[in-house]
Amino acid sequence: MSLELKHREELVRFGKLVHQQGFVSACDGNLSVRLDSHRVLATPTGVSKGMMSVDDMVVVDMHGKPLEGSHDVSSEIAMHLTIYRMRPDIHAVVHTHPTTATGFASAGIALDQPICSEVIVTLGAVPLAEYGTTGTPELSASLLPYVHDYDAILLSNHGTVTYGTSLMHAYLKTEAVEHFAKIMLVTVQLGQQRSLSPANIRKLVEARRSYKGNNSLASMPVGPLKKPERDLEENLDKLKAILREEDILASRKR
Numbered sequence: 564m565s566l567e568l569k570h571r572e573e574l575v576r577f578g579k580l581v582h583q584q585g586f587v588s589a590c591d592g593n594l595s596v597r598l599d600s601h602r603v604l605a606t607p608t609g610v611s612k613g614m615m616s617v618d619d620m621v622v623v624d625m626h627g628k629p630l631e632g633s634h635d636v637s638s639e640i641a642m643h644l645t646i647y648r649m650r651p652d653i654h655a656v657v658h659t660h661p662t663t664a665t666g667f668a669s670a671g672i673a674l675d676q677p678i679c680s681e682v683i684v685t686l687g688a689v690p691l692a693e694y695g696t697t698g699t700p701e702l703s704a705s706l707l708p709y710v711h712d713y714d715a716i717l718l719s720n721h722g723t724v725t726y727g728t729s730l731m732h733a734y735l736k737t738e739a740v741e742h743f744a745k746i747m748l749v750t751v752q753l754g755q756q757r758s759l760s761p762a763n764i765r766k767l768v769e770a771r772r773s774y775k776g777n778n779s780l781a782s783m784p785v786g787p788l789k790k791p792e793r794d795l796e797e798n799l800d801k802l803k804a805i806l807r808e809e810d811i812l813a814s815r816k817r
């Protein structure tokens with residue numbers, strides 16, 4: 564079996580999973596895999612992620628220009644391409660709207676409380692990116708302060724994006740974010756959170772070295788994450804330097 568066919572089958576498999584887990588509704592969400600240095604294989608827009616076949620996938624170049632496939636690609640592909648450009652170690656991206664995590668993203672609350680030992684080892688803090696309108700360069704620009712240091716980001720009033728060295732790891736991080744959000748919600752309902760001490764957090768970060776799972780780069784601070792100083796306007800300017808997003812928007816067919 565060719566490597567590309569294997570990736571197409573993985574997109575079908577993990578598309579079904581995100582749908583079954585309720586991370587998306589209707590035709591929401593998009594998943595992608597980096598094929599090589601200039602091509603990305605992505606799920607189609609306007610198709611339920613639970614009902615895709617291998618032939619539904621779209622191949623685009625690093626500017627989002629369609630190269631292969633009968634479907635259109637989502638305008639949110641720009642967010643995936645920004646991550647691939649900024650993180651050469653990343654080979655797959657998953658963007659969904661999981662209910663609880665999106666609830667936190669819509670309440671304006673980052674998932675950065677050091678209350679779960681497993682989360683500190685596998686995921687680290689999940690920052691909240693500033694709101695950016697979907698289908699515009701604002702969405703990619705909102706991610707810029709976080710892409711280098713985190714592998715999972717909450718998109719304000721929208722959803723989540725996670726990424727990893729494989730589609731399996733990118734997917735598992737979405738699962739972990741939603742699971743962490745559910746635990747956070749329970750602590751809010753109980754009216755109490757007991758944070759781990761800095762010494763215990765350090766021990767867990769050390770333990771990452773021997774952990775073979777979906778490791779993340781992200782740290783877990785003792786206090787809440789600091790907001791990056793750059794604002795959305797400045798990030799938009801920076802984005803233009805990283806990614807010729809105008810090309811993406813011009814070449815994409817809605």
Ligand SMILES: [Zn+2]
Pocket residue numbers: 592639658659660697721722
């Ligand atoms: Zn979305």
